[in-house]
Amino acid sequence: MADPVPVPVEFVPAGRAVAEPVTKVGGRPVWLDAPQWPLSAESGEPMEFIGQFELPGDRLAYVFMTGDASDTFAPDGGENAVVVQPGGRMPPFVAGVRELTSGPSVGDDHLAVPGKPDEDGETWQFLGGPGVEPLWLQGEETPGEEAGEPWTLLVQLDATALPVDVDFGDAGIGYAFLSPDGGEGRFLWQCA
Template identity: 45%
Template sequence: MPDLAAQPRQSLRFVESEEPITEPVTKFGGQPVWLSTPAWPMSEALGRPMRFLGQIRLPGEQVRLAYLFLTEDYPEEADEVVDTFAPDSGENAFFAQPGEPADFYQVATIAKGPTFGPDHRVELAPFDGEVDVDDFATRLGGAPQWLQGDESPGEPFRFVGQFDSSVDFPFEVDFGDAGVGYAFLDEASGQGRFLWQCS
């Protein structure tokens, strides 16, 4: 299995698809393409399905997908704001198949559920080498550029990608004020961690 930490940085371009994408490829929006039994994450606070944001085809000969979900659309009757920024809040989920979700949120065996929008295929391009001090652009591979301090979850988690909610992204996603999300994966178990920071 290729080491995620050794993967070169790639830039992402999102293109809306005219048809639902049902292949095991990197895409955002639409519905997840499950590789085994569906495991739709449930919001810890609200007890209902999180929203599907996207899936990432992991490097290697074996077909493996990592899925990203967030709790969104907070009901007016909620007693408090549901925070999605913490990696173990039970209000976001990042995990791979083959593999397993983390144990701090429940999953349901439903194949389809709420999503952030229509399918967008992803075009990947090698990073051109131009780095700006404030370069928080959406990317896969390479190393994270932290908006605030380093919050890497540590071993055994490896950086997969980061997502700039203010530019380069096909949907409105609440990562706070001009926030950036960060995804990490334990390649052995398939468990992941996701968090976001804002300015």
């Protein structure tokens, strides 16, 4: 059996506010349950919405990160969060949530379309899934790896290819993961 391959993805302007539960970056979340906008541990203010990503079983994973705070790169630093709906649980390091339908966002709505490798034949921005390995810039950081239960890569986002404003350091990559039971997520980033 062949190794699982990542699905290259690009994000293109939607030209409208997206209200469907689809994979996208920017805009505002399309909540499937009651809104759960995570708050920054440093400021107590709502984090910026990066995007939402479709999961099996008609679920979504919402990715957030604080705009100007330290420790946004750490998967459990309290300055980023992955919220899974329906049926997910909030990570224990999140300072709190607000029932907001809109809040800070990295930009306008952009929808996912099939992508293609760059001129070197490499793909740095892709949707993950079971068995898909991230392309690390600095070294292995898969959540759960040390405990022998690695989490599944949901998406790898290349800051240089995203059409929205994200700060993943110098030419950074963001990585979102799901726990083995699919009920919780983690987000982290590395830079070159």
